[in-house]
Amino acid sequence: MDNRLFMFLGFFATGVAIVVITVGISSLLPVYKIIFLIIGIFFSCLALSVRGYSYLITPVFRQRKRDIVISNEDAFWISSAGDAILTKDGGEYVSTVFVRIPLYRSGTEMTDEEKLNFSTQLTKLVSASELPVRYTSQIYIMNKDNYINTIRSNASAAQLEESSLTSTGAPESAVHRARGKASMWQTMLDNVRKTTSLEMVTYAMVSARGDQEYEALSTAQQRAREVMSGIAAVFGVQPSVITGQDILKFVEPEYLIPYSTTTEQMAQQMNEGDLNG
């Protein structure tokens, strides 16, 4: 029997039994009857809550605190081959595979007919698979850390060159050139930090369950292959399974917003706050 239904029947039967017994015992004082009534009502409310909140009932009663832990396990781990994420749900393993859809087309370069065809292709894509597939368009902030570091080191080198030329009494033209170079790198650094660059990626996600890790993994890979052939047939592109650290971009929030961007945003917010304050 479904666990949820089992819980519902248990709570419902308890609630009804308490109320029936309470009203049935005539010798019971009214004040006790009301107390038992409240308990019966509580079970009836609990029985209804099972429909949507069965996942909460056990943790709430076991922990009896404000910060309730539904699960203390990691949300997922990456498979040893690096081509899927795994998680545990109940006693089963759930494996999820991500498939990149390389679409680099824009409506600005399409005629109305091409736009219509593209819309039709999208409809076909969504209905291509019998199994649940999630298609996602993700816009995330580009990680410019390496780029910024390169510019920053170039700016530092140019400033160093300028100061060494000034201190050694080099010709004024050489000093001016070095100063211009330092200024150029600094301006570039300021501009790169100022603007947030966004990237867009489209991918599909499929999951499969299994009693063993390898079972879930192989079924998910099989499903991913089905989805990939569907995507290839509809769009005429070559989809690929996303592997390794790239998967984190799709599941971990911190990979959506790089650390450097975050600190820049905060500095900007603080500056704006100072100006407004």
Add this chain to the structure above:
Amino acid sequence: MDEEAIMYLVFCAIVPVLIIANLGAFGGGIWSVLAVLLAALNLTFLVAMTFADFFVFPLITGMLGITFQPFKDYKITKGQDAVIKNINGLYYATGFVTSNLFAFVFKAEQTEEGLEMKQVQAIDAWEKMVMSVKFAFKFHVLSVARDVQIVRDELEGKRSYQEFEMSKALQAKNSNEVIIGGIQRKINVIQAQIDNIGGGEKPMASLMYFETTAVGVSEKSALDALAAQVKQLQVAASGMNTQLTRIVGRELYILFRYSFMLPVDFNEMHSNFDVEQ
């Protein structure tokens, strides 16, 4: 509201009905009044949890300050409207927004005039929306094929009901042409859907939603930033002629879990959401 929810409500309402039916057992006077009040309170809660749990559940957790930890390092806030992850003192708040949570998508409903124009405009509207948003977000379409025979049986049931309504409307003394016309249109749509299934089209169910993440140095700042992003998304998506609604409560938990594992079939997906027809 689906039949399952109504079944749960009907069963749980047995408790307050039992109380009202046995008022004499409480000895009359103040105790009977108290019993009636408790039964009324119970019934109100049951109805509210069935039809507006998205309002009742966050209200309870907000008042009691209850938070949930769905997985290690993640926390669902007491308002039940965001999932927070704390990484080295930085808080990443993720929220979900939908306009048609579990909408039933069927090609037969897209036979109206101007569909082609809508499909063409959809691409431009989407690109305009993406360009106007300057933060990280994801747009998900989760689709799954439905069992053809079950959908066919459902549609035939709906058609029979509409035909019954039609015969009632025709037999009425003061039959209204507007009502008859409305019922006839409904029958035509259902018939078109049945014909399409007969023609080999796969009935699909889909779930579309946005996910956005904001970052802050404290929980509050991350949640404030998230609220601002959700508002911006709502404004940006208004060009797509859809109203976005923020997800709260159990559906937030379900959608958050979908980031790591998808449902494996239609029934699992269907049981998690209230169906919008």
